[in-house]
Amino acid sequence: MLKFKRILLKLSGESLMGEQQYGIDQQRLADYAEQIKEIADLGVQIGIVIGGGNIFRGLSGATKGFDRVKGDQMGMLATVINSLALNSALQSVGCKSRVLTAIRMEPIGEFYSKDRAIEVLERGEVAIFSAGTGNPYFTTDTGSSLRGIEIEADVMLKGTRVDGVYTADPEKDLTATRFEKITFDEVHQRDLKVMDLTATAMCKENNLPIIVFNMDIKGNLKKVLEGQSVGTYVYR
Ligand SMILES: Nc1ncnc2c1ncn2[C@@H]1O[C@H](COP(=O)(O)OP(=O)(O)OP(=O)(O)O)[C@@H](O)[C@H]1O
């Protein structure tokens, strides 16, 4: 028995690098595709947003002298590259998927609309929502909150390289401890940086819970769907 029928899965662009310093690790991509196919075969409706941090981030571009808006546009295009790579990896494991873009760029992907997204999901295809929100000064975390709310997902699953929300960034502070569950208010009060403020504020306002879990461990995605205690549950 699965806990959720329709999900928004946020994948980290940076995790796609695997052990590399930049770009896409083919093995990591293939592992993600296998995990997604496993739950698609169980009938779960899956919308995906993937980050672009393995290729380009507007904010880090700005520190090197790029115009921020141009840098953000480059970042959004980076998410399209990752989305196309995931689309291809899913197709090669026999999982039907389609890329929708927040910025018009046919024939690379179809222009996003809620109606089209729901049609794709109800047809049993995975919908990959690329180019974030389509606007600069946002992130793909906010893009995934937005799409998750729009498609009326039961939950947002943030698949990343840490196994939940911690008292501090666990990659920097080895004494940090993990929460089993935590409210949006506490995330804000403690100023925890696992997702940006805009993204969590939107989820809180629209009552879309988030589960943060480690997507780099095979089988974890299915475990989350089965309701096993993998990761941290963030709720209103
Ligand atoms: N309190 C915290 N609890 C857990 N992780 C945290 C916390 N604060 C910061 N982080 C960091 O957040 C990261 C997860 O965020 P995310 O998956 O969005 O990665 P990203 O590198 O921003 O990816 P993307 O390329 O999609 O932008 C973790 O790798 C972790 O280092």
Ligand SMILES: O=c1ccn([C@@H]2O[C@H](COP(=O)(O)O)[C@@H](O)[C@H]2O)c(=O)[nH]1
């Ligand atoms: O709605 C959006 C989403 C993303 N961007 C830009 O893309 C990069 C990559 O996204 P990450 O969430 O950091 O992985 C981001 O740094 C922004 O520059 C955007 O402008 N609008």
